[in-house]
Amino acid sequence: MSKPQKRLHTLLTDRAVAGLDAREREELQYLLAGAALDPSYEQAAAAMELALHDHGEAVPEYVEAAVLVQAGRYYGFTEAQAHEPTIGKPPVDERDADPQLLGGPEAQPEPAPRPEDSAVARNWELSPGVETAIESGVLESSLTDGRIEARGPAESQQAPIPSDLEPTGRAQSRRRRDKPKPAPAPDDLDFDLDDDDDGFGDLDDSSEDLAFDPEAVGQSQLGPSASVSRVRSTSIGESRVVRWATYVSAIAALVMLSIALWLFVHRNDGVDPADLKAQVEAADDVIEWEFATKPDPSVGEGASGSVIWSSELQAGVMVLDGLDVNDASDLQYQLWIVDTRREGPPVDGGVFDVGSEGEVEIPIDAKLIVGEPGAFVITVERPGGVVVSGQDRVAMVAAAG
Amino acid sequence: MGAGAGRGSGALTAFVDGAKSAIHRALAVARQTLLSRVAAGDSEAVRECVARYGPLVWSIARRLAPTEPEAEDGAQEIFIELWKHAGRFDPARGSEPAFVAMIARRRMIDRLRRAQRRPQIEAAPDTVLGSEQHVQIERSAEAAIAAGVLATLDPHQRRVLSLAIGQGMTHAEIAQATDMPLGTVKSLVRRALVAVRKRLRTQEADGQ
Numbered sequence: 219m220s221k222p223q224k225r226l227h228t229l230l231t232d233r234a235v236a237g238l239d240a241r242e243r244e245e246l247q248y249l250l251a252g253a254a255l256d257p258s259y260e261q262a263a264a265a266m267e268l269a270l271h272d273h274g275e276a277v278p279e280y281v282e283a284a285v286l287v288q289a290g291r292y293y294g295f296t297e298a299q300a301h302e303p304t305i306g307k308p309p310v311d312e313r314d315a316d317p318q319l320l321g322g323p324e325a326q327p328e329p330a331p332r333p334e335d336s337a338v339a340r341n342w343e344l345s346p347g348v349e350t351a352i353e354s355g356v357l358e359s360s361l362t363d364g365r366i367e368a369r370g371p372a373e374s375q376q377a378p379i380p381s382d383l384e385p386t387g388r389a390q391s392r393r394r395r396d397k398p399k400p401a402p403a404p405d406d407l408d409f410d411l412d413d414d415d416d417g418f419g420d421l422d423d424s425s426e427d428l429a430f431d432p433e434a435v436g437q438s439q440l441g442p443s444a445s446v447s448r449v450r451s452t453s454i455g456e457s458r459v460v461r462w463a464t465y466v467s468a469i470a471a472l473v474m475l476s477i478a479l480w481l482f483v484h485r486n487d488g489v490d491p492a493d494l495k496a497q498v499e500a501a502d503d504v505i506e507w508e509f510a511t512k513p514d515p516s517v518g519e520g521a522s523g524s525v526i527w528s529s530e531l532q533a534g535v536m537v538l539d540g541l542d543v544n545d546a547s548d549l550q551y552q553l554w555i556v557d558t559r560r561e562g563p564p565v566d567g568g569v570f571d572v573g574s575e576g577e578v579e580i581p582i583d584a585k586l587i588v589g590e591p592g593a594f595v596i597t598v599e600r601p602g603g604v605v606v607s608g609q610d611r612v613a614m615v616a617a618a619g
Numbered sequence: 620m621g622a623g624a625g626r627g628s629g630a631l632t633a634f635v636d637g638a639k640s641a642i643h644r645a646l647a648v649a650r651q652t653l654l655s656r657v658a659a660g661d662s663e664a665v666r667e668c669v670a671r672y673g674p675l676v677w678s679i680a681r682r683l684a685p686t687e688p689e690a691e692d693g694a695q696e697i698f699i700e701l702w703k704h705a706g707r708f709d710p711a712r713g714s715e716p717a718f719v720a721m722i723a724r725r726r727m728i729d730r731l732r733r734a735q736r737r738p739q740i741e742a743a744p745d746t747v748l749g750s751e752q753h754v755q756i757e758r759s760a761e762a763a764i765a766a767g768v769l770a771t772l773d774p775h776q777r778r779v780l781s782l783a784i785g786q787g788m789t790h791a792e793i794a795q796a797t798d799m800p801l802g803t804v805k806s807l808v809r810r811a812l813v814a815v816r817k818r819l820r821t822q823e824a825d826g827q
Contacts, residue, residue, distance in 0.1 A: 231809050236787045237728040257721075261713060262816035264720035265761035266784045267679065269769055270777070275681060277673040281691050285669055285698045292702045293660040463630030467637030474638060503767070530767030530818070559770060587766040 222249055234259035269587065491579035495535040501528035507594065507616040509538070514613045516542045516551075516598050525594045525616050527555075527582065534582040536594070541572045541613060551613065552603040553582060553596055559589025567594065569603035593617040654715055658706035668705075669698065672719045676701075679720065683727035683787045685734060693730055697723045712823065714759040731787050764822060765815045776807055783808045 219227070226249040229242055238246060277285075498504055509523035521540025528534065536553065544550060553567030568583030598611035653671065656664035676697050677690070684690035700722050708718050769777055779797060782788045783804075790808065794801040 228809065231812050232790075235783050235808055235812060236789055237732040239732070258816050258820055259812065260721050260725060261717060261761065262765070262812050262819055263784060264717045264724055265759075265765035265815055265819060266769070266780065266812065267720050267724060268716060268759060268762035269765035270781050271678065271682070271785050273675040273678040275674055275678045277669075277677040277694065278691070281677070281694055282669060282673055284691075285673075285695055286666065288695060288699060289665045289669070289702055290662070292699070293662070293665065459630050460633065463634050464637075467634040470634070470638050528767075529770050530764070532763035532767065587763060589766070589770040 225249060230256060230259045234263040491535050491581050494533060494581050495526065495579065498526050498528045498531060498533050498535060501531050503530045504528045505591070505618075507618065509536075509594070509596070509614040509616040511540075511614055512612045514598060514611050516544070516549075516611070516613050518542060521614070523614055523616070525582075527588075527591055527594070529588060529590060532584060532587060534584075536580045536582065536596075537577060538572065538580060538596075538614070539577045541578075541596075543572050543575060546571050547601055549598055550601050550603060551596055552599045552607065553580075553594060554607055555582075555584055555588050555591050556593040556595065557586075557588045557590065558592040560586075563606045564593075564595065566603070566605070569599070652708065652710050652715060654701075654705040654708040654718070657702070658708075665702075668701070672701075672716070675716060675719055676723050679723040680727055682785055683724070683731055685731075689730065689734070693727050696730075697726045700726055713819075714761055716759045717761040728787055760822070761819060764818045768811060768814045768818065772811070776811075779804055779807055780811055 226246070229238065229246045229249065232238060232242070233246065504526055505528075506524060506526045509525065511517045511521050518540040521538075523536060523538035523540075525536045526534055541551065550569045550571055552569045554564035555567045556564045565588055566585040568581075568585070570580045572578055594616040595607075595609070595612060596614040597607045597609055598613055599607060653664055653668055657668050676694050680690040680693040680697060681687075684693050701719065704722065708715065769780065772780070775797075779793055779799065782793045782796065783790075788796070790801060790805045793799070793808075794804045797804070
């Protein structure tokens, strides 16, 4: 790696972690020489963000309501409801955000006022807020490693922010005065990073003049209707054969649709223990421990077992031999992982059944991220398992050494 | 005879076309992600998106904003970015939580750098998992890979990364806050990110 490449690598790393100052941004711009940003640095930072921190803080209601109002304006949900009869509905500019977005017909179309002085609206008035986002809030092609430019996003996915997407108060008063603006001019949206204060100038090669076409959204809603029309346009009724074939076709289509949906719903069900085992065994940090049996009625004579685990993959497989075949309606086995890096009770490693005598392979289904396993414990629990085990019945334990 | 054969052939063609159409529709439904539905302007998906990723966005905005009003502005900007770019999400390249977190972090870091003010809001504690929903977010493939790397660090080193990633602190600020040499901080943060990036790229390559 050349010196400039190394420096570029360093700058991209620092940028992903906590941003760059003005001088570093200029340096980055120079080193990139017009090339697109590599998104993999930011992806790594996002992964670390997810792994390091809790993200359970509830959004204040007034913020969530404001977000939903903006979303309604952005998408123009009149088009999203194209399947509903439109005759008799008020014109677009007299409508506010989609009431469905705000929690159903009974919900108010306006965001819930913030305590004190409705600071959300105040902030919109006082700060660059959305304008800044519109002008500079651009996720350049680096988000997608340039692949979007190669294949071209769908029209419905290119909608820029409508011109009336702004703070609640201003936007509404303007809509009352103005004619509806279903399709803002393309130059309303600047997708070029030149205007972005972050100083990346023309680093982005995804500068696109994207026209918002409400009709495009509406078209997507017309899909099913168009299909029905096409079926009708075939010459059904001209002969019994054709009619019969149409019925059979419809039934076959329904069957196939059902199969596809079933496969989708159950797409994660069929983890192949053998494949998983091979992946875990190939991991750099794989550990393999033998299970010691405990005196429990579920443990047969000469029972044994082992477990392999990779913290890097957050995956593992148990190979067990000699545990009693269980009746899942009566009791089930449950794995617990003692995490030496986590305080509190052991991590739930998943409920499982032993369906046959002899050796069985059980994939581990850890419910939380395991930092460093200290032990694996198999308990016997009621059907469905428990949140925290009393460890009244322990069948097997595997630990280091 | 000829006409009958023609009708039979037409019926077969109609049958095959109908079956193909049904399969394509079923596969299209199966391939839909929440963000693709959002990009298509599905109002229900938008609500679901705000409900599902609101806490993630809000947590990041709170941590990386100097004040509560700044966090509110930031959260709304993040969602606008999300509406704009939802159609660019590719499930083959990563998970939705990681995509949302990336957008959120970028927006908030931009704001932070412009404002040049440090967050004053008390940060959420590290690695505390809450509801099942958050567990699901943090169990994304990317998070698991990052956790694997982070698991190799001692608590002090993890704290440094938490300050860098979670608080957006510069190397110098972290060095001052932790009494660690600046060079050590830089090296630790950069090596950790590079290690995660390398493993993510390896995983992506394996998946393609």
